Amino acid sequence: MRKYLLVYPNRDYGKLMWRDLKELDNVEFVDKPLSVNNILVDFLFRIHFSFKVNMKIELPLKRFWEKYYSLNHYDFNQEDEYVVLFTDPSLCNYRKRFLEKLKSKSNVNMVLVLINSFYRMRRIVEPMLECFDLIYTYDKRESETFGFSYYPTVYSMINIGKVEIVKHKCFFVGVAKDRLEKLICVYDKLELCGCSPVFYISGVPKRMQKRRKGIVYNTWLPYKLVLKEVLSSEYIVEIMDKNNAGVTLRTLESICYNKKLITDNEKILESPFYRKDFIYLIDSNLAAFNDFFKCINEVNYAYDGRYSPVLFISRLERELNKSVI
Template identity: 30%
Template sequence: MRFNYIIAGGTAGYYRAAYSDVCGLDNVMYYSSYIDGIQSKFKRFLVRANFNIKLNRFLKTPLRKIVNPWLFPNRFGNKNLCFLFFECEFAVLNSDYPAYLRKRYPGAKLVLYMHDVVSSLPYYDMCKYKKEFDLILSYDKGDCRRYGLQYYPTPYSKLELKATSNERIDVFFCGASKDRYNEIIDAYKKCTEEGLKCKFFITDVPSDKQIVGDGLIYNKTISYKENLSYVAQSKCILEIMQKGANGNTFRLWEAIMYDKHLLTNNTDVVESRYYSPDFVHIVNESV
């Protein structure tokens, strides 16, 4: 059976980049958020109000009967539908919207893909999701074991790579500090001690934790397009995993697609079919 896919994706640029190969297919509709596809500013306001996290602490999706029919409009009617949700749509996932879809499209399949580890946010309700979705996929094998999910590696589509300057970078990192800031800084220190030129964009770092160093840029958000321009100028990409995570991230696919070296602390990468010691280097062993 050939399904028609409605993808409830994320606003971050890397989501659309990762799925760009399928976004142009005639049986795929991709939405960057739950207001995407809604033209009326007033309707968008009502949808945002309905899913507002603070409001929902006191009153659960008060406008659901009004706004649910507006979400993720599709051109396929009721025929062979598969709704694919990303974990970042937790406001919708935690509402009665999946149940609404079941009622409106009885034959539709509901699928959830976790691009992040379950422990990364307090909003995820895996017990609820497992009751409501036909299939839950995860990029992380550890989460698959813990929650009984099905493993599927992070999708990625190759985009045209363009450097925006002549700056040459030996090691590039871009990401939030999360629970790995010390490991990121340790890698930076080791690389610079070896005379390597680093460019690290690290967000969510309080001022009292910041250190001064060449190529360290704090709390500056860049688009995924900008991220790729720095990848183009770099010899090596640094990957530092969140604690408890061991799935293949976008960093591995960027290294493969754009012929870069990967420096990672994910020791499980050696089990990947894409692993090669010629371009993948383990932090504790290589630095």
């Protein structure tokens, strides 16, 4: 029997996106990197494997944690075949040496799913790529550049109860990165159109913050709160950063929860869900916002569940069966 072990990252969205897999009997979840339940130990581990810190300097002595890894205590039954599934955020909690040890087991396949731009985590992730039998990315451009397999993305819909929709509310959430100037410009245009833009922008130093009524800087929202904002909004705003060229989370939310989308992602025109009445592609002049807001058609993308991770597991099954043959 083939079993799948999904290694969760230390973040709420990273768990919720795979939620549909709980329907499958052959999928187990590694909820935490460590097998110990101790707040102090967990805190030290998070610091030691901090993405931000290790992007600047590789911290030493990480081998210490191997004996505490949940995967190190998992009983790999020799009668079964296992597929250990990592995402790039969860991969950042491990060392290459430990992955090599895991891969050396005769009944284990290793699969990596990149849910962020490879360029963002390249320094940490790239040395470990050779440990994986299959690597998937949501970014078609990166799949062609680095030879990864392409898979649009995975997403599980979540029921968080009834939420009242605020008319003309436009919602954005994300890290500023290289797009702060454009975010401010789009915000100002939306406000001039009589909308109620609410932007949560993080990663902005105080000296670069431009005060606006509806902009909240450097406040982290758990993903369920993000979803409440999405569901209470009429419009979702998406501004791409320079390294992103795939199906984004904001696009998924718009399609799955039937929300109008305002985006500068030209790739949206290739989406099977593109509807000009529901999706506004921002041009260089930010023109025609008013006409888009006047459209009162009921939003319905007729989403068919194609991004469910259950279908991704089906794809993996076919790929793995080919390699056996």
